[in-house]
Amino acid sequence: MDPASTHSILQPAQMQYRAESPDAMEHLGHQAARQVRSGSVIALVGGLGAGKTHWTKGLVAGRGSGAAVTSPTVGLVDEYPGGRLPVFHLDFYRLESADELTGIGWDEYLEAEGVVVAEWADKFPDLLPAGTVWLTFQIESDGSRTIHIETR
Numbered sequence: 001m002d003p004a005s006t007h008s009i010l011q012p013a014q015m016q017y018r019a020e021s022p023d024a025m026e027h028l029g030h031q032a033a034r035q036v037r038s039g040s041v042i043a044l045v046g047g048l049g050a051g052k053t054h055w056t057k058g059l060v061a062g063r064g065s066g067a068a069v070t071s072p073t074v075g076l077v078d079e080y081p082g083g084r085l086p087v088f089h090l091d092f093y094r095l096e097s098a099d100e101l102t103g104i105g106w107d108e109y110l111e112a113e114g115v116v117v118a119e120w121a122d123k124f125p126d127l128l129p130a131g132t133v134w135l136t137f138q139i140e141s142d143g144s145r146t147i148h149i150e151t152r
Contacts, residue, residue, distance in 0.1 A: 015149045017146070017147045019144060019147065025058065026055070026057050026061070029059040029061075029062065030062035032055075033058070033061070033063045036059070036115045037115075038114060038115070039115075041115075041131070041132040043125075043134045044120070044121060044135050044137065046138060053070065056087075056119075059115070064082065064084050065080045065081075067080040069089070072119070076104055077090050077105070085114050086114035086115070088109045089119075090106075090117070091118075092119065098124050098126075102127075110129065130152070133149065134149070134151070135149050
């Protein structure tokens with residue numbers, strides 16, 4: 001993370017951050033927690049091990065929840081109700097169709113009063129609402145992660 005940056009991690013402009021470690025990735029998520037509001041939708045894109053779940057751990061902790069955050073790959077959805085707003089953490093990795101996503105309650109999560117975080121969101125980009133904040137995670141050759149952020 002660039003410590004000289006004064007920008008919010010979720011500002012609508014295109015931005016880029018760097019995380020040198022899993023702790024730094026969690027710190028970025030924690031920073032983002034200050035900016036999210038009820039109805040926020042955050043799309044996470046990146047390969048296995050790129051830092052999506054570490055970022056989400058920071059977001060959940062930053063919202064005031066003490067929940068243990070894990071990747072929702074097996075259960076598809078994890079709900080973290082503690083804290084100032086619930087966080088609904090979804091993983092599209094194993095889903096084969098948009099119908100499967102709507103079948104697990106996608107529309108209800110979007111309408112719920114909370115924050116929706118979707119890993120592997122690029123599988124079904126047409127189902128994400130306008131104003132979704134997209135974070136693209138890339139593993140660099142030195143092992144650090146670069147996170148590109150944009151609102152679409």
